[in-house]
């Protein structure tokens with residue numbers, strides 16, 4: 031089958047023929063219908079993370095079960111969304127209501143399959159979903175209703191779960207609270223949508239690119255603000271001089287975390303959703319940390335339980351109370367995925383989604 035493979039750090043991803051093993055006990059083969067290209071896929075290539083290569087990219091996808099290994103429950107043909115952090119349900123974190131921190135997911139992944147020349151092949155976050163097919167443990171597949179638009183359903187597995195969960199689960203935004211979201215990729219736009227659904231106001235969307243304005247307003251923002259030196263003033267002008275109750279940092283850089291900190295009110299909360307680098311240090315003064323009384327915390331996978339929340343979001347998508355069309359900048363075929371990857375790297379659009387023929 032064909033997959034988007036990267037051969038090493040800073041190498042250009044390319045479509046290659048690869049071989050996957052047949053599903054073993056407890057595993058499924060899933061035929062992919064649509065897979066989003068996420069910033070974490072860029073992190074696999076640009077040195078932010080150090081994965082093993084060659085690597086199949088992709089971890090945000092929907093598809094249908096094509097083959098069920100021994101001892102599985104799901105039927106062939108079942109529509110699913112893939113979960114890149116399937117919880118073991120038995121480690122300390124799982125037993126204490128934090129399945130998103132499951133320690134079973136921290137083990138380095140073994141290769142799965144091989145390239146055409148017989149080199150062992152690695153798959154992103156146990157999935158490798160920018161491919162015609164994946165072979166995954168059954169608990170990495172969450173069933174969803176049939177008939178959802180695949181290019182929107184795919185986003186439930188990463189951007190939407192992450193952005194929604196940050197607002198709902200991590201920060202617990204309440205109606206009437208003010209929100210700023212910095213960084214308007216797929217996750218940031220999903221956070222805007224969730225803030226709107228939570229009844230937050232105002233909802234201030236912030237990005238360096240003026241071209242994100244229309245996207246932000248369509249996703250649920252009440253205002254769009256450019257990230258420039260006037261930002262703090264503009265935010266205070268819209269929050270009676272205090273700053274926002276909640277800021278969401280969806281970039282993953284110390285500089286934007288610091289910006290989020292400064293535009294949050296005393297006693298407010300900063301939620302870091304973006305994944306940054308190990309050498310990018312955040313500096314805050316001890317006096318500032320004490321005096322501002324702000325909370326700084328991170329949101330890993332939206333502090334969510336995908337087994338419960340993906341079906342909820344899928345149901346909302348089905349009954350049209352959730353509209354993810356603003357998040358999808360366009361759909362492309364697998365052969366155009368390398369180009370779409372470049373567009374994401376340049377910050378163009380929201381989510382580019384690779385779709386596969388039915």
Ligand SMILES: [Zn+2]
Pocket residue numbers: 068069070071089090188189
């Ligand atoms: Zn992702």
Ligand SMILES: [Zn+2]
Pocket residue numbers: 117118119120121122123124125129131132133134
């Ligand atoms: Zn666990």
